[in-house]
Amino acid sequence: MSEYRGYHGRALQFLKENNISVGDTVTITTDSEHIATIMPRYEHSDDLHIVVKLKSGYNVGLELDKIKKIKFVSSTPAAMVEQSSPQQDPSLPKILLLSTGGTIASRVDYRTGSVTPALSAQELNASVPELSSIANIxxxxxxxxxxxxxxxxxxxxxxCKLDSYADSEYAGIIVAHGTDTMQxxxxxxxxxxxxFPKPIVLVGSQRSSDRPSSDAALNLIAAARFIAQLRTPGVFVAMHNSLSDDDVACHLGTRVRKxxxxxxxxxxxxxxxxxxxxTQSDIISNLKSPYFAKNKYxxxxxxxxxxxxxxxxxxxxxQNLDYTIERxxxxxxxxxxxxxxxxxxxYEIVRKARQKEIFVGMTSQxxxxxxxxxxxxxxxxxLNIGIVPLADMLPEVALVKAMWAAGQGSIKEIMTRKIASEFTE
Amino acid sequence: MSEYRGYHGRALQFLKENNISVGDTVTITTDSEHIATIMPRYEHSDDLHIVVKLKSGYNVGLELDKIKKIKFVSSTPAAMVEQSSPQQDPSLPKILLLSTGGTIASRVDYRTGSVTPALSAQELNASVPELSSIANIxxxxxxxxxxxxxxxxxxxxxxCKLDSYADSEYAGIIVAHGTDTMQxxxxxxxxxxxxFPKPIVLVGSQRSSDRPSSDAALNLIAAARFIAQLRTPGVFVAMHNSLSDDDVACHLGTRVRKxxxxxxxxxxxxxxxxxxxxTQSDIISNLKSPYFAKNKYxxxxxxxxxxxxxxxxxxxxxQNLDYTIERxxxxxxxxxxxxxxxxxxxYEIVRKARQKEIFVGMTSQxxxxxxxxxxxxxxxxxLNIGIVPLADMLPEVALVKAMWAAGQGSIKEIMTRKIASEFTE
Structure with a gap:
């Protein structure tokens, strides 16, 4: 049975003209020739691309205008990815790629069209072959x-997992993470x-890897280069710096916002x-002082x-706050x-909170x-009522810091002490 | 008794050398000569300016280096501002300046140094003499x-006050307002x-008028020029467009954020x-469509x-939301x-809210x-649980719209209907 899920307009016409449907294996020629499986599209996709899964496991969008030849091979998907680990080069540093899910680690189920955060870290690694020239991952x-x-x-x-690698042989750790709550x-x-004595770099993507415009590969490559070349201790977020594919920004983990x-x-x-x-060629530093306020881990x-x-x-x-205070x-x-x-x-409710020795901190919307x-x-x-100003700490960062401090007691002392570049003087 | 509240460093030395203290009346010569009263400074002020109140009631900061001569007149403040209304020019449009307070309408009490939102609209008008060449205010x-x-x-x-002026002779109304909750x-x-058939332009300032860098005058002048020249119906916010004193931006009242x-x-x-x-010479329009979705007021x-x-x-x-729902x-x-x-x-708490027919709308942080x-x-x-996506409506605007809609019933219908450019297609 023919199936064209998500295709419409020119892309649908292209598939029909070539007697090809979703799930079929084809040979496809652009600048080079590949064996690939036709993937479904999302709702609201454009009609200028088809999406295929390559044998490497990487989904790519191909522009119709760049397809020179497409040939039906079989109506069953291409053989499962041969999961050979990339060659290890002993001269390169080692990096751990830890996956927690998110769009970056998502793939489309090629028969149902649904997106699931189920791409293994190994597959993610294999899907970006450039990584193997930067580090052993x-x-x-x-x-x-x-x-x-x-x-x-x-x-x-x-x-806890990252802590277990503090003294490991890894030069740094990349954490693949969804972007919604990455900050x-x-x-x-x-x-x-x-x-922490090594760089920890969170990496996400705003476009899943079945989309022509996915940012996953560039962000991963930049994170690996950052770790391999600089090894700067701290927690960073590596994401596109502009709409082009030129630069990736590496943000301080406590100063970044989606x-x-x-x-x-x-x-x-x-x-x-x-x-x-x-950048494509260099890494430019704007960092004025070390990320962590102290060196001892x-x-x-x-x-x-x-x-x-x-x-x-x-x-x-x-009253809404009153309930929270009572609880x-x-x-x-x-x-x-x-x-x-x-x-x-x-003022009255804040006074009540202070009487109950609740820490009250101020950030700005x-x-x-x-x-x-x-x-x-x-x-x-x-100030007289006892609200503590939190300088230029981001509201979300102040919230997380307070949750962390509340797990230790002496919230006020911790909130006003700089731990990890979360505020500036 | 000498008093130098808020002065330190060079500015303090300047006052002492000239035997002048806060509250004294002086003649002061820069490019021109004025009679003025020496004002106190804020905490944390620089030491390169003195601040004086002119006879117009306007506080200005004067750079020490630009003061050619200063001469003691008396130890009592200069006579109260002579509140002569500016000359009316019948060829100019009429504008109402409605004051609600805020920094723009603040002044320093020249003996205590405290800031109070107590400058009358008449004084505010008189403090910006350029206004009289734009409109009769x-x-x-x-x-x-x-x-x-x-x-x-x-x-x-x-x-209600603005509504009472809907059919008036005013070309538009300027609302002086604090910037904290102006949006x-x-x-x-x-x-x-x-x-509403006329422009309503909210104007604030980020620096009170006793500061050398006050933005009050430029914002007021721009608002008056916008009303007098364009008369575009809608609710706007007029504030500096850059750190220079070149341009003032006139923002849509539903798309603006501090x-x-x-x-x-x-x-x-x-x-x-x-x-x-x-700009200094022109008004550049980027407005693509009328501000209000319908014309009838x-x-x-x-x-x-x-x-x-x-x-x-x-x-x-x-649970925090549960309490609100119960209330x-x-x-x-x-x-x-x-x-x-x-x-x-x-999910569970949202389902509960929906069962109680509470409107649940989604914006993005x-x-x-x-x-x-x-x-x-x-x-x-x-979406299946019944959350209504609110396009690109700002969270704060969605909140205010929901409060407004809740006063009328049929919240969902109102929230998804465009009223005043609050979302884009």
């Missing part, structure tokens, strides 16, 4: 979750593994250039989720307005810039 | 609040006064250039604050991750880009 699957489903339990599991995981690893829902260059270092830019892998993030706005009802929360992180304010209607509560009367009132 | 004080203390009751009061007020006015705590160009139109740029000045904004993050505890909230606006996701741990819940399994699950 070992691959390991930790779990397979889209990152909106990542929980603090996953953070702990990831940190939260990066922050947690930064705090819990403060002083600032666009879909662009490949969605991730930005807030208020500064990225710490490193990996003393992992503290703790978390307590009794922390709330409250974005203040006109009409915010203080025994340990810290409140405000996303205040402007320089770090909340309205007078909040402006995202960029820094909290300064000494300028206006409102800010000075809030 | 009437001034009115509605209230005097820093905008972190603005509540939905203030929104209602402002909308929320702008959104509320956009929805409640949909179809994206920096302190920069004068903190306000940005998200995902697009500002609707208008007011039918004010609906309603609000119901039974709406919550929930920023999803790993470790978010669904009878009418709408939940999620700031989801990425393309509009929340973790699986939230990425701020830029648009929600697309059809790409991943998570998004499709959430």
């Amino acid at each position: 070992d691959a390991e699957v930790l779990f397979s979750e889209y990152s909106e489903n990542i929980t603090p339990e996953h953070w702990i599991k990831t940190a 939260y995981t990066a922050a947690f690893l930064s705090f819990s593994l403060a002083g 600032n666009h829902t879909s662009r490949r260059d969605a991730f930005e270092t807030v208020g500064a250039p990225p710490a490193f830019i990996v 003393t992992p503290k892998i703790t978390v307590d989720t009794s922390v709330v993030l409250v974005k203040y706005h006109p009409g915010y009802e203080p 025994g929360c340990k810290a409140i992180i405000f996303e205040g307005t402007g320089l770090g304010h909340v309205g007078k209607s909040m 402006c995202i960029d810039g820094r909290v300064n509560m000494a300028v206006y009367e409102s800010g000075r009132d809030l | 009437d001034a009115e004080v509605l209230f005097s609040e820093y905008s972190e203390n603005i509540t939905p009751e203030h929104w209602i009061k402002t909308a 929320y007020t702008a959104a509320f006015l956009s929805f409640s006064l949909a179809g 994206n920096h705590t302190s920069r004068r160009d903190a306000f940005e139109t998200v995902g697009a250039p500002p609707a208008f740029i007011v 039918t004010p609906k000045i309603t609000v119901d604050t039974s709406v919550v904004l929930v920023k999803y993050h790993p470790g978010y505890e669904p 009878g909230c009418k709408a939940i606006i999620f700031e989801g991750t990425g393309l509009g996701h929340v973790g699986k741990s939230m 990425c701020i830029d880009g648009r929600v697309n819940m059809a790409v991943y399994e998570s998004g499709r699950d959430l």
Whole structure:
């Protein structure tokens, strides 16, 4: 039975004219000849490409205009990928590729068309053959979750696994991760593994690898080059630096934010250039000081989720916070307005929180810039009530830091001490 | 008794050398000669300026290096501002300047040094003499609040006041407003006064007018020029477009966000250039379509604050939302991750909300880009549970729109209908 799931317009016509349907194995000639299996497309795909799975396991989109010849081979999929590990070159450094799921580790089930975060780290490695010229890469699957489903339990599991490699022979570790909550995981690893002696580089992709415009390969290659060449200790996020395929930015794990829902260059270092830019030829450093505030590696892998993030706005009802306080929360992180304010209607509930010795910290919903509560009367009132200004810490990072600190006690002392470049002077 | 509040370093030395202290009246010569009163400085001020109040009531910072002569006149402040209304020119349009408070309408009490939002609209007008060549400006004080203390009751009061001027002789209305929650007020006015036949331009400043770098005058002048020259109906926010004093951006009131705590160009139109740029010589328009979706002016000045904004993050505890649902909230606006996701741990509580017929809408904490819940399994699950994707509506705007819609019933129908350019196709 013919099947054309997701194809329409010119691409559908192309398949029909060649008597080829999804799941068929073909030989296909562009600049070179490949054996490949025709893959289904997503909903809302364009009609200018077909997508094929190569024998390497890598899905690629091919422009119709660049296909010189296509020939039906069989109606069964091409033989399973021969999973020969790439050749090891003893002169190259070793890198561990740890997969936690996400779009970067996703593949389309070629019969159902659904996307599942099920590409093994080994397959991910094999799908980017350029990696073998940069490093000898070992691959390991930790779990397979889209990152909106990542929980603090996953953070702990990831940190413990990374900790177990602190003294290993690896030059650094690449963590494949979904982009939705990558910044939260990066922050947690930064705090819990403060002083980790190797680079930990989180890598994701905004386009799954069956799409012509996937950013997975370039991001992975850049992360590997960054580790192999620089070996800078710290937690970083490596993602496209622009819409072109030229540069990858390597952001500090505590200063990075996903600032666009879909662009490949969605991730930005807030208020500064990225710490490193990996270009086609070089790695440019903008890093002014070491990532970790101290050198000694003393992992503290703790978390307590009794922390709330409250974005203040006109009409915010203080009762909502009252309930949280009654339930025994340990810290409140405000996303205040402007320089770090909340309205007078909040003063009473904040006083109540402080009486219960709940830590109350202030960040700004402006995202960029820094909290300064000494300028206006409102800010000075809030300081007097006992709200702690958190400089230019990002709200999400302050939240994660507070969860981490709440797992250790003495939240205020920890929140105001710099651990991993999470705020600037 | 000599008093030098806030002065230090060179500026303090300058005052002492000239036997002048805060509160004294002096004649001061720069390019021209003025009678002025010496004002105190803020904490953390530089030591390169002194600040004086001119007879016009305008506070200006004067660079020490530009002061040619300073001469003591008396130890009492200069006579109160002579509040002569500027000359009216019948050939110019009329504009109403409505003051609600904020830094733009603040002044320093020259003896105590504290900032109070107490500059009257008339004084604000008089402090920017350039306005009189653009329009005949009437001034009115509605209230005097820093905008972190603005509540939905203030929104209602402002909308009713503006509504009363819908058929007036004014070409448009400038609303002086604090910058902290200006975007929320702008959104509320956009929805409640949909179809308003004149421009409403909110103007603030990031530096109070006693500072040498105050942006108040330029923003006011640009707003007046925009109204006088274009008369484009809609709700706009006029603020510096860059760190220089060259251009002022006129943003759509539903697409603007304060994206920096302190920069004068903190306000940005998200995902697009500002609707208008007011340059020194011209006004450049980027507006593609009318601001309001319909032309007929039918004010609906309603609000119901039974709406919550929930920023999803790993470790978010669904119980917090449960309490809100039990208390009878009418709408939940999620700031989801990425393309509009929340973790699986939230599915049950969202189902419960939907069973109670609570509206549940999805925006993205990425701020830029648009929600697309059809790409991943998570998004499709959430659509099935009944979450309504809100395109590229900003989270804060979606919150205000939901509060406005909740005041009218049929929240879902209103939330998905475009009222005032709050989302794009």
